[in-house]
Amino acid sequence: MLNTTPFSPFEKGFLWFFLCLVVFAFYYQLGIYPLFLEEPRRGLIALEMMMQDNYWVPTQTGDLYFRKPPLYNWLLILSYKVFGVNEWATRFFSVSSHLLLGLITYLFSKRYLGNALAVLVAFSYLLAVDILVYFSALGEIDLFYALLTTPILFGIFHYGEKGSYLKLFLLVYGLTALAFLTKGLSALPFTGISLLVYFSWKKRFRELFFWRHWLGVLLFSVLVGGYFYQYSQYEEVSGWWTTLFRESAEKATGGGFSKWINHLIAFPLDTLKNLLPATFFLPVIFRKQIIQLLKANRLVWYGVLVFLSNFAVYWLSTEGRSRYIYPLFPFACLVLIYAGELSGVRWKDKYLRAVSIVCAGLMIIAFAAIPFLPSLEAVDNRWVITGMGVFLLTVLLGITLKRRVRPYLAVLAVLCVLRLGFSFIVPQTREKTTGAAKDKALATEFALLTEGKPLYRLGDVRMSLTVVFYLERERGEVLKQKGEFSQGYFFCYTEDLPTTYQPVGELSYHGEPIYLIRYTP
Incomplete structure (x- = not known):
């Protein structure tokens, strides 16, 4: 354990205040805006499993869904049963997963680095900007997946060092096994590469x-095989393997050579940006003795090896995305904070x-501009x-100038205020002005117009999943596909409109009009 300068009583109070502030900000107004991006897909699959009373077979608009196994959908079902089928429930486990992994990161780091560094590492992970102002406000799968995967990497080191x-x-x-049942084949490289790295090192x-290793493999096989055995009692399993392997291959090689070259350049830069504030330490860690400093602590050097070896997989994969390496973010923060805090750079x-003064100053200007921005006219209480x-931020700037807290704590506090501002503003704009808000309103209208009547998609009609989610929620039944017209309501394309019909409504998807009609033979 490292003997670093402990926090002063003022710094402890400072940290607790901003921790409470950012936890509040993560949940504040989390449920007021409609589901969008991939959120309605996650919610829709869970909703259909509930409505069809079948928790083994995921479907999307009644069609079999093979792209993700259903563990995360089971959590959403639990959330829906506790909180109701709503936006808050859809996002609850994603946000909570992020906070819980921050706590696990703190507890693990504290054991090997001491309290002060562990606090900085955990805060740096919680406030990583890509998560802070984007993914932590979505009901998506990646933060829960990180909650399952990062402890795998922690556990390899912890029990490996103890010889257990x-x-x-x-x-x-x-x-x-749980990570596989959440996101499929991507769970295997993290485990395989990290085990090879640790035991080779x-x-x-x-x-x-x-035999101990093979017993672990057997446990994985029983858990994963148990799910697919249950699935096979309802549907053919082969669709899973075809889809999962095809998707993995497409993510690794899709896009061509020029896209691959662009990815090689952009992905590391995006990663450094997304790891802010920890990457603020980069200028102070590059010195001749950096390798010796990193090797001086076994956990830190393990973090370097695990990060680089797993990062390479997504760096060389054309379709690699920052969210795919969220399980590595705690290790990146750990290495950067350790190297930065223990560097001997005098300046x-x-x-x-x-950095903290500039960040606070820029944020003061940004907050001051809020009432005057036309794009934020829909936001209530802008002056407040x-x-x-x-x-x-002014109080924080005064504390920084008086040197009451070490400067990196001030950087972290600025980001906490940033997230607070985000939580007051962005949910309102998403609630009132986005395409998802229009889709929700449209779905609610269509559900009322078709209440108690049969409703189908004609053929392979593709439409916004936000519309589908709210339509199915309001109607309480799956919007299934049908190959031909019969008595009832249908969504169909222009070229499929029958000779006689009653127009009811219209929407568009990727620029193509889709009509809701009433058909009476």
Whole structure:
């Protein structure tokens, strides 16, 4: 354990205040805006499993769905049963997963790095900007997947260092099975690569051939095989393997050579951007002794090896996305914080204090501009939001100038205020002005018009899943496909309109009009 300077009583109070502030901000107004992007797909599958009373076979508008196994949908079903079928329930487990992984990161880091560094690592992960102002406001699968996957990497080191290999393999393969049942084949490279890296580094490669390892593999097989056995009682399993392998291949090689070259350049830069604020330490860690410093702590060096080896998979994959490597973010933060805090650079504090002052100053200007931006006219209480943000940031700026807290804490606090402002503003704009808001209103109208009557998609009609989710929720039944017209209501394309029909409504999807009609033979 490292002996770093402990936090002063003022710094402890400062940290607790901003921790409470950002936790509040993560949940505030989380449920007021409609589902969009991939959210309605996740919610729709869970909703249909509930309506069809079949928790083994995922469907989307009644069609079999093979792209993701259903563990995350089971959590959504639990959330829907507790909170009701609504936006809050759809996003609850995603946001909570992020906060819980921040806590796990703190507890794990504290054991090997001490309290002060662990706090900085955990805060840096919680406030990583890509998650802070984007994915932590969505009911998506990736933050829950990180909650399952990062502890695999933690567990390899923790139990490996203790020599508790049976516990290591049981924990690792148990969590890998859950990760597989969440996101499919992408769970396997994280586990396989990290095990190879650790046992090669430790020169204990033969452990991978002992019975303890095979017992872990057996546990994985029983958990994953158990699900697919249950699935086979209802539907043919072969569709799963075809889809999962095809998707993995397309993500690795799709796009062509020029796209691959662009990805090689852009992906590391995007990663550095998305890891802010931890990457503010980059200028102070590049020095001749950096490798020796990193190797001086076994956990930190393991973090370097695990991050680089797993990062390479997504760096070389054309379709690699930042969210795919969220399980690596705690390790990136750990390495950067350790190297930055223990670097001997004399100008480090001045540099970080300048960063915090600039960030606070820019944020004060941004908050002050809120009432005057035409794009935010739909936001209620803009002057209150401005006053609150400017006040907090001005106080923070004064604390920074008086050197009451170490400068990196001030950087973290600025990001907490940023998230607070985001939570006051963005949910309102999404609620009132986005395409998803229009889709929700349209679905509610269509549900009322077709209440108690048969409603289908004609053939392979594709439409906004936001519309479908709210339509199915309001009607309480699956919007299934039908190959030909019969008595009732139908969504159909222009070229499929029958000779005689009663027009009811219209929407568009990717620029193509879709008509809701009433057909009476």
